[in-house]
Amino acid sequence: MALPPPLPPGSTIGILGGGQLGRMTALAAARLGYRCVVYSPEAHAIGGDVAVAHVQADYGDMAALARFAAQVDVITYEFENVPEATVEACQRHKPVRPGVRAIHVAQHRLREKAFFRELGLATADYQAIASEADIAAATALPGILKTCTEGYDGKGQVRVADRAALAAGWAALGRRGCILEALVDFTAETSVIVARGLDGETRCFPIGRNDHRDGILRTTMVPSGLPAATVATAERYGIALARGLDLVGLVALELFVARDGSVLANEMAPRPHNSGHWTLDACATSQFEQLVRAVCGLPLGPTDMLFPSRMENLIGHEADDWLRYLADPAARLHLYGKTSARPGRKMGHVTFVPAAAPSRSTT
Template sequence: MSITLPGPTLGVVGGGQLGRMLAEAAAPLGVDLVVLDPTPDCPAAPVATDQIVGDFDDADALDELAARVDALTFEIELADPDRLAAASEEHGVPVHPDPGTLETIQDKLVQKEALADAGIPVPEFVAVATAEGLERVVEEFGGVMLKARQGGYDGRGNVPVETPDEAADALDQIGGAAMAEELLDFEREVAVMGLKGADGETRTYPVTETVHREEILRESVSPARADDAVVAEAESVARDVLDVLDGRGVYGIELFETREGEVLVNEIAPRPHNSGHWTIEGARTSQFENHVRAVLGWPLGPTDLVAPAVTVNVLGDVHESRALVSQPESRRDSGDVDERGAATLRNVESVLDAPDADLHWYGKDDVYPLRKMGHLTVTDRGATDEADPDALLSRARELRDGLTFRDA
């Protein structure tokens, strides 16, 4: 193919922090980005070429987006696969990853069934619809992670169930169709950012270790603190996953390493993923640049590690008392307070003074507990094979813990 600059225009359904970082990666390539997002002045808006304000499944807004761009992609699983496909066909613009892949991944039960049918190792799982059925599964598995089949993210839609007595309440929390997955006593969680390009080319980034608390990703360590056999198996499983999925782009493949050294697939995201944010500073080509390249059918960039890297998320730590003040008077005693406050990050100079750290701010106006507001990455560019990942992680945690949204 012949590529000239200025380049094409890429349409992205979703304008959150992933859309923002896609726009930051697209600009140096001469690619304009137009995002579709329901929030006016969404996080991606300041760095994208333009924003169309509309819901992710708004047919008219998707039609407008497709009419203005040369290719379509998405950065959120709430995109509507049928309407994406219709807009793509109507305006003759490609959409990647394939809407059929998005549809499969949107339903966690269907996703797991597709992986299991392909012979890819996954935890034991089963659909559940009643408290009685869940009680039986909990007894059989010795505890489960109950997952909403659709719509869950960042820990929402996941409820651990350790005893049959917890079944009814857990189903109420899910509030819809659910899947029960065996509750693993795993050694660690790891992730592989996989990449599919034109002509079936596939690449993977180095395996990264992910640290979760309250089901939310807090930290990633690259390369992973796992032995060589586990790393090799994780890479092999990730490549098998890529073979199951249709469409170009980056895929976040989350995995468990069991106590016995097995590697099992947890979940897949058909887009850039928090587990791969370290690639901005730690890899030769970031996941965001490679996603842009892939969906446009351009040559892929190298995915090699250039420096050991630890990324830590900057999460909302706002006090409830301060959040209550930020609510309209009518809501303060309603029981419906969602603990929001104005997003003002303090002590930023401590990170800017650090020669080994890079800060990424997501541009969100409101903060609430556990909301992802930004991240910072610490790299060791002078590292050798003897680099100490634990020291790098401690350094990143120290810098993160010095940041706060709380009033002085």
């Protein structure tokens, strides 16, 4: 089957979701001559601040989705918790890249883990927890109990040491469907971000070493310093995932590097990822530009690292130090335009590069 022609500059990309990932995607699209329209339920969407339009409506408003689709040439999403029905409704009008399959897998942790194993990706031991009988039979202990749906940045999960703690944790999470994942004795956390184009070409970004605190990514260091064999396994996993999803766009796969050297798949996100923000300032093509290239049917860009970097998230009032970062010749500051800071909220990020490195982008 012949591929559709690339969308030329001047075309319009629709983005489901109006957060910082949509914002940075819209900025990357504008640099290449594309327009973006953001769709989100919020009255104020920071992605909409830099797009040509913001359609404010509920994700279940079929009439509004049809009006949104009529304004654009292709649609993508900036977070994986957009309802499947929303994506399916959009697909009736315009191409959605990635499509519904990627979020169907990503929105349910048990489906996600089973899909990883189908593709040959190793994972930690896990089991479903949906009843007291499941608790009585639990063996993946000590572990992390997580809700199967929703939850991010450490929300919707609790560490449990034994069956008594598991029962208490399940009650605290609302006695809903959960997954129990055995704790992993890991030496490093990393992630691989893979782009896949309409023609099936795949490209991996250089992987970084991630540091999480309280369930939130705090820093990403590139290069990772991990052994070549570990990097090769991470890339193989990421490419297998992108192909298995028949994805057009980006997918990020978070990974543990266990003490025995094995690499274990943890979670996926079919969109730009926090651990790839460094690419805005230290990579030949940013992850956001790569998403635009993929969904518009353009050639994928090179993913060479230009220089080493360290990305730090600015959480809550840490962003109040913006003036200090602007005075640092090695810092590249990106603020997201959020109007109020609160604990755990990502307000921006800063990437530290060699002081002589030129600035590549503005957010």
